Amino acid sequence: MNILLALETTEKYGSVALLNGKDILAETQLSREWRSSRTLAPAINSLFQETGIVPNNITVVTVVVGPGSFTGLRVGVTTAKIFAYAVGAKIVGVSTFDTIAEMCSHFSNNYLSIGVDAQRGEAVSALFKKTGTGYKVVDQPKLIRVTDWWEQAERLENVIFTGPVLERWGSKAPKTVLLANEQFWFPKASAAGIIAAERIVRQEVTENYWSLQPVYSRLSAAEEKM
DSSP states (O other): OOEEEEEEOSSSSOEEEEEETTEEEEEEEOOTTSOHHHHHHHHHHHHHHHHOOOGGGOOEEEEEEESSOHHHHHHHHHHHHHHHHHHTOEEEEEEHHHHHHHHTTTOOOSEEEEEEEOSTTEEEEEEEEEOSSSEEEEEEEEEEEHHHHHTHHHHSSSEEEESTTHHHHGGGSOTTOEEOOGGGTSOOHHHHHHHHHHHHHTTOOOBOTTTOOOOOSSOOHHHHTO
């Protein structure tokens, strides 16, 4: 059985988890008082102490690769690469959208619309449709105005909205828009770990240590001027 270390640092705070296959052994949320660069390593060490697992037991490292914040993603992806390389583990990158969709897999809504804050009144959104076992993406991630995102409630039957963008925009949603409970807005490390475990069982290709890259919500200001 694979022992997985899962990292999630896409927002101002995140989480880390240890799993045995799809079974969650332990999970902890990073402190909201400090950015992930200050709390990630101590949190990982704390999980090892709690479970008795040692770094060399880890066979798979999974990390949520975004979209999300610049700083958080760089910290999480870099940590995952270095750790996986050091212990000889496989590495699996999971998107923010797939992670949240896994968390919402028990929902009964026909559609799940997930949005990540891209600043400037915009969101990166992806649309998922209910299947027998969860949700499958039907509209790939794209950058849109948040006001345009809400319009899906008028076009689609029984769609529920979730994602980190709701932290800023949830209170401004039209009354016709159905929002998920806040606990399903942000990706969790354990959900990414479950996805990675399933991919390993299906023998899907894992990423190369050094080719795995963060997926940002948008280009940096400097890149947009190029």
